[in-house]
Amino acid sequence: MKYDYCCVMDILLGKILVRIFLFIYFFSCSINSFAEGEKILKEKYPSVLQINGNLFRMNGKPFDMWGIRTASATENKGSVKHLIDQLDDYKYYGVNSVAVYFMGSNGGSYDPFNQDGTMIDRNHLKRMKKIIEAAGKRGMVVVVGIFYQKVPLNKIRLKDWQACKNAVRTVASWLKQKEYSNVILNIANEQNSSGYIGKPWERVRDPKYLLDLCNIAKKEAPNLIVGAGGYNIENNKIIGISEKVDVLLFDTSSPSKNSGVHFDEYRRYGIFKPIVNVEMFGAWTGRFKDGNFLSNPEIDYFYDEIDVVASTEGLYTFFFAMDWLQGKGYGKKNRYDIAGEGTLTSPGIRWFFEYLKKKK
Numbered sequence: 158m159k160y161d162y163c164c165v166m167d168i169l170l171g172k173i174l175v176r177i178f179l180f181i182y183f184f185s186c187s188i189n190s191f192a193e194g195e196k197i198l199k200e201k202y203p204s205v206l207q208i209n210g211n212l213f214r215m216n217g218k219p220f221d222m223w224g225i226r227t228a229s230a231t232e233n234k235g236s237v238k239h240l241i242d243q244l245d246d247y248k249y250y251g252v253n254s255v256a257v258y259f260m261g262s263n264g265g266s267y268d269p270f271n272q273d274g275t276m277i278d279r280n281h282l283k284r285m286k287k288i289i290e291a292a293g294k295r296g297m298v299v300v301v302g303i304f305y306q307k308v309p310l311n312k313i314r315l316k317d318w319q320a321c322k323n324a325v326r327t328v329a330s331w332l333k334q335k336e337y338s339n340v341i342l343n344i345a346n347e348q349n350s351s352g353y354i355g356k357p358w359e360r361v362r363d364p365k366y367l368l369d370l371c372n373i374a375k376k377e378a379p380n381l382i383v384g385a386g387g388y389n390i391e392n393n394k395i396i397g398i399s400e401k402v403d404v405l406l407f408d409t410s411s412p413s414k415n416s417g418v419h420f421d422e423y424r425r426y427g428i429f430k431p432i433v434n435v436e437m438f439g440a441w442t443g444r445f446k447d448g449n450f451l452s453n454p455e456i457d458y459f460y461d462e463i464d465v466v467a468s469t470e471g472l473y474t475f476f477f478a479m480d481w482l483q484g485k486g487y488g489k490k491n492r493y494d495i496a497g498e499g500t501l502t503s504p505g506i507r508w509f510f511e512y513l514k515k516k517k
Contacts, residue, residue, distance in 0.1 A: 204293045204339035206382065208403055211429050211471035215296060215339075222298065223466075223513060224254035224475035226436055226482060227493050228262035228305075228346070231284040236265075240493045241291045248295055250495075250510035251517045256435050256475055257288055258302035258346060259328065264483030264491045266305050268314045274323030277331065286335070293339040300384075300406070300435060300475075303328055304345040304361055306352030313357065321358040325370045326377050333378035341382045343406050343435065344370050348396075349389035364395040371401040388439065390422065397428040408436040412458035417465035420472045434474040437462055443479040443487075448496060448504025450478075456499075460512055467516045476509055 205216050213220040225247065230240040240255065247253070259281070261267055269281035285301070292299045303325060315321055325344065332340055345353075345361040353359045360366035367385055374383045384404035386393045397405035405428055409416060416434045423432055438458065450456050459476075466474045485491050496505025 204296050204298070206298055206339050206341070208382065208431060211431055213431055213473070215298075220253070220298075221251075221517070222254050222431075222433065222473040223252045223517075224256060224298070224300065224433075224435070224473070225252050225493075226256045226262075226475050226477045227491075228256060228258045228302065229265035229483065229485070229491055230255070230257045230288060230493065231259070231281055232261060232265040232267070234284065236491065237284045237287050239491075240288060243493045243495065244291060244295055244297060246495050247510075248297060250514045252476070252510065252513065253296065254298040254300065254475070255288070255292065256300040256302060256343070257285065258305055258343075259285065260303065260305035260308055260346075262305060262346070262483050263307055263479075263486035265485050266308045266312070268308050268312055270315050270320070270324045270327070272314055272316045272320060274315055274320035274325075275327055277324075277327060282331065289335075289337050289340060293337070296339075298339050298341065300341045300343050300433075301328070301332070302343040302346050304353075304358045306345075306347060306350040306356065308356065310355075315357045317357050318360055321360075322370065322373055325373050329374040329377035329381055332381055338380075341384055341404060341406070341433075342374055344374070344383070344385040345387075347387045347408050347436070347439075348385060349387040349392050364392050367396065368399050368401045371399070375401060384433070386435075390419070393419075393423065394426045394428070397423055397430070397432070398426065402430075404431040404433055406433050406435045408439055409434055410439040411441040412438050412455075412462070415458070415462050415465050416472055416474050417469055420469055429471075432472050434466075434472075437474055437477045439477065440479060442477055445478055446480050447489075447501075448481055448492075448499060448506070449501050450499035450506070450508060452500065456508075459509060463509075463513055463516055476506070478506055481506060 207214045227240050230236050269278040289299050348361050353362050371383050382403045384406040385396050386405050386407040388408040388410045393407050466472050495507045497503030499508040
């Protein structure tokens with residue numbers, strides 16, 4: 158009986174040890190699985206942009222936003238690849254944000270929505286997705302714009318203002334569903350432009366209606382950073398002071414006043430939130446042709462812009478060169494690459510990036 162008792166105890170002890178082993182094994186697997194899941198999540202959505210007063214933060218750390226306008230990048234697969242191929246170069250020089258519009262720019266414009274604004278063209282959505290996620294993996298931001306003023310009438314699909322409101326809701330809902338946290342939504346490019354007249358989304362020219370759209374986006378996606386603005390100073394004051402926008406996204410149509418001058422005026426008006434020039438000097442930049450910048454003494458305006466923004470807390474800017482970045486509007490091609498030094502023999506925009514890197 159003593160022998161049998163020992164055997165029983167050995168068997169019971171063995172079973173207990175096996176169970177302890179199995180518990181430890183499966184618990185370890187669960188921990189590893191959870192950690193792997195977190196890793197996958199972070200790889201997909203590693204960048205969280207936040208606002209702290211009048212400043213940006215990325216993943217809890219100060220984020221010094223410097224951008225470039227690449228508005229028509231979602232036009233086709235080739236343009237998406239071309240932009241993504243430049244992101245590492247951008248980041249190396251300190252440019253950590255891009256601006257891309259669902260409706261493009263004069264470098265290629267379109268209306269990717271259905272008639273009532275409740276759907277977005279599937280392929281267009283895939284292209285925007287690729288850009289946002291490629292930027293997110295690099296700790297970069299995408300300013301996602303919706304409306305553009307010069308979409309050709311024969312390309313317009315949204316049928317009326319209600320459809321336009323639906324389109325804003327659709328975009329905000331998609332961004333929320335995807336859990337993208339490296340995005341700023343810009344409702345309309347240059348909201349005060351006369352080019353909007355006659356379009357179904359013409360009402361964006363009126364700050365009241367524009368802010369209604371901002372409100373729609375915020376209600377649909379409360380955590381989404383929403384902004385708007387244009388190059389009309391008085392409109393920008395109304396937009397910027399509103400609680401319906403998180404950031405003021407303005408434009409400068411020429412260098413007659415640099416971003417710092419505008420910034421001071423908006424601050425005096427009481428706008429204490431991030432202030433971003435999303436299109437440096439606008440169409441004025443079209444005077445620099447074929448990547449030749451350095452031979453024109455007016456290039457100093459760009460250097461001055463960098464100096465002012467770099468020394469002004471809460472002010473941010475996006476580089477723009479119309480003939481280079483939106484060349485398709487002039488029978489050329491849109492180029493997002495930095496390329497050469499900015500001369501006739503070495504055309505490009507590297508001069509801007511190199512100057513910025515020195516300042517940073």
